[in-house]
Amino acid sequence: MPRLDTAGSRLSGTALEAAWRARAEFVVVGAGALGAEVFRQLCVLRPARILVIDPDRIEETDLAKSWLFAPGSVGRGKACHLAALGREYAPETQFLALTCEFADVGWQDLARASLVFSCVDNDLARLEIALACRKLAISVCDAGLAAQGASAGRVSWFAGYSGACFGCKLRPQRLRELLLFAQADVRSCSLAETGGGFSLTPTMASLIASLQVDFGVRQWLAQASESETIEIALTPEATLRTFTTPISAACPLHEPLPDELRIPAKPGMTFRDLIPQTSAQAAILLDWPYSTRARCLACSCEWQPFVRCAVLRSRGRCPACGASAIIEVDSVKVIDRDSPWAECTPEQIGLPSNHLFALRFSGQ
Ligand SMILES: [Zn+2]
C-alpha cells in the first residue's frame, strides 16, 4: 500500500502514489465546518476529481466556522465557493459543485466516485447517503462531532457493498422511522426530528476532519471490507477507541439487490423513452418517492409539489398561505408505460436529468 502523508502538500511522488491520485474521485457531502475542512485537506492531496455537495448559501454565522468562508463570500453557494477556491489551488484537479441535497444528485455524477466523505449533521442525510452508496457500491467515510461543544468525535468507515452501513448502527426503531420518512409512498406530513446529536466547532472539526481524510483514504487504498469506527475524546481524559460494526439483521439495506438494470437518462428523454419496448412488464422504479399532489390543511389549496416526499415532509409549505400542515394526496414511485407520468421528463417531476434510473422487469 502506498504511504500517504496527509500533513504535507507534497507526497513522495512514487509511481504508486501518482497512480492512486490519477484515479481518486472523492465526494464531500456537506460543506459546514467539518466538510469545508475535509475539502481543504482533499485539495492538498490533489486527486483527479472532487465533487462537493451542499444545498446552502454562506451566511454571516458561517464565517466563524471555517477560514475558507471569508466575509466577501457571504451569499454565495457553499459548494460553488469551495470549488472555486479548489480550482485556484489545484488546477490539475477537476472540481464539480452541486447546490442541492445529496438525495437530489443525479447518480451519473456519483457512479464514478472512489469514496464519499459524509460531513452531514443529521441521521436522515446519513441514511440517504447509505441507501445510495449501497446501491452504487461506493464506500463511505462518515464523521461527526460530539454535542454541546465536547472535545470528542468519531469517524466511521462503511465498506461499499460488503460491510455494515450507517443504518446498521441505528436502533431498529430509529432505523424504521427514518426509512419510512425517506421512502414511504404516501403518509400524512409531520416534521421529524432528524438531528444526529452532533454539533460542530471549528477546532474539533479540524481535528476530526484530519482523521476522516487520513482514515478514509487509507481504508480506501487498502480496500477494507469491514466497517470500522474510531472514537476519540480529549476530555475529561484522552481516549481513543476503535471497533468494528457487523451487518445488522434489522437493517434492510443488506437484502440482495433486486434484478434491475440502471439506465442513464439524457436531457429531454421522457420516462417512456427510458423503458425498453421489448418487455411488457418493464418499469422505472424511482429511488425515492416523489410527491405529485398535496393539500393544505389550513386553506385547502391543492398543488403539485414535484419534490421528493422526504423534502415535503421536512420543510414543505403551502404555496398559497405558507402553512406547514400538509396532507400528501398522491406520490409516484413506479412508472411503467401506462403511467400518467410516462410522457414526462424526469425534470418535470423534480428528478435530476442525469440520474441512473432503475429498470425492473419482474413487475414488482
Ligand atoms: Zn446496514
Ligand SMILES: [Zn+2]
Ligand atoms: Zn394553505
